Amino acid sequence: GSPASLSRFRGALVAAVVGDCVGGEFEGAEEVPMETVLRHLNGLENDTKGDATLEYSDDTAMARCVVQSLLTRGGFDEQDMAHRFAKEYSASPGRGYGAGVIQVLKKLASPHLSDVYQPAREQYNGRGSFGNGGAMRAAPFALGFPEQANVKKFARLGAMLTHSCSLGYNGALLQALAVHLSLQGALELPQQFISKLITEMENVEEDDAARSDARFLKEADKPFCERLYRVKDLMGRSTVSIEEVISELGNGIAALHSVPTAIFCVLHCLEPRECFPESYGGLERTIAFCLALGGDTDTIACMAGAIAGAHYGIQAIPQSWIKCCEGAEDADVSAGQLHMLYQQL
Ligand code: 8NA
Ligand code: MG
Numbered sequence: 001g002s003p004a005s006l007s008r009f010r011g012a013l014v015a016a017v018v019g020d021c022v023g024g025e026f027e028g029a030e031e032v033p034m035e036t037v038l039r040h041l042n043g044l045e046n047d048t049k050g051d052a053t054l055e056y057s058d059d060t061a062m063a064r065c066v067v068q069s070l071l072t073r074g075g076f077d078e079q080d081m082a083h084r085f086a087k088e089y090s091a092s093p094g095r096g097y098g099a100g101v102i103q104v105l106k107k108l109a110s111p112h113l114s115d116v117y118q119p120a121r122e123q124y125n126g127r128g129s130f131g132n133g134g135a136m137r138a139a140p141f142a143l144g145f146p147e148q149a150n151v152k153k154f155a156r157l158g159a160m161l162t163h164s165c166s167l168g169y170n171g172a173l174l175q176a177l178a179v180h181l182s183l184q185g186a187l188e189l190p191q192q193f194i195s196k197l198i199t200e201m202e203n204v205e206e207d208d209a210a211r212s213d214a215r216f217l218k219e220a221d222k223p224f225c226e227r228l229y230r231v232k233d234l235m236g237r238s239t240v241s242i243e244e245v246i247s248e249l250g251n252g253i254a255a256l257h258s259v260p261t262a263i264f265c266v267l268h269c270l271e272p273r274e275c276f277p278e279s280y281g282g283l284e285r286t287i288a289f290c291l292a293l294g295g296d297t298d299t300i301a302c303m304a305g306a307i308a309g310a311h312y313g314i315q316a317i318p319q320s321w322i323k324c325c326e327g328a329e330d331a332d333v334s335a336g337q338l339h340m341l342y343q344q345l
């Protein structure tokens with residue numbers, strides 16, 4: 001499709017929900033045999049009920065708040081977004097939220113709160129969360145703002161409502177940037193795509209807070225750049241095992257151990273691979289590969305889904321998968337509304 005087409009917008013939001021819903025099955029599992037993954041996905045195709053039986057988790061619950069806030073306010077409004085996160089959590093607390101973020105969401109519900117960024121800053125002795133909870137809901141920022149500078153700015157601020165550690169909010173910025181570039185068609189040239197992400201993150205991680213957080217956590221000087229260089233190395237190899245992806249990039253709940261992983265999954269699955277059925281297109285390969293990693297599968301598949309969906313468009317997502325996932329139809333409607341907002345800005 002053409003850059004920023006409606007099909008790409010729908011693909012991004014719907015595949016994110018599908019990744020979350022179908023990925024939930026393997027969340028927290030150790031490395032899953034591809035056979036088991038393919039059986040699970042096959043089961044969706046043969047499911048004739050098709051009545052949204054796979055529930056979405058915190059990833060989609062919070063992304064829906066981001067979408068509704070951007071649409072209602074016609075842009076970023078931190079008070080409104082924080083309020084929606086808190087309300088959503090209190091209405092459905094059982095969606096699988098991270099253990100720490102729950103405290104933030106409870107504090108955000110207070111009507112006396114003057115600074116909505118304060119509860120996030122109080123996490124982990126004032127160091128803030130580095131979890132992937134900011135990144136898992138970052139895709140809508142790429143659909144809400146045409147300008148790259150705004151995508152970066154607002155994805156970061158949106159994440160800071162719960163994640164004040166730079167490794168948390170920079171993961172969100174990177175995820176939103178990957179979706180933004182993919183919407184423009186940048187995955188047609190995978191080498192340039194990864195180089196652009198590295199160049200952008202080199203600047204982002206130049207910052208003092210990023211340097212001090214990385215030092216405190218005993219990470220490389222520019223942790224996301226370092227991981228993206230690993231992605232670039234792995235991309236150049238003809239075969240990459242699941243074990244290598246896990247050991248080089250990670251499959252965990254930290255943004256650093258999941259956002260570069262999601263980006264790699266998309267890049268690795270651009271071409272057909274032996275381990276997948278021949279009938280699979282790129283979107284199906286991407287989701288299947290994410291699930292086979294085990295670990296934080298719902299979130300990695302959700303993030304990779306958004307990037308891949310923005311590349312392949314809505315037609316690439318099997319109807320049978322969409323029908324099984326709670327919230328997928330809503331995401332499709334929201335994508336259309338965001339597309340209109342994007343064109344007005
Ligand atoms: P979060 O902010 O609570 O962070 C998640 C976890 O990361 C925390 O519970 C801590 O264990 C750890 N953590 C984060 N920052 C620090 C820090 N500065 N120092 C020490 N430990 C820290 O929640 P979130 O919104 O970032 O959520 C992250 C993931 O957890 C999401 O993928 C979500 O789906 C959820 N989750 C994951 C699993 C799983 O098995 N992978 C299970 C349930 C929930
Ligand atoms: Mg989740």
Ligand code: MG
Pocket residue numbers: 027296297298299300
């Ligand atoms: Mg998760």
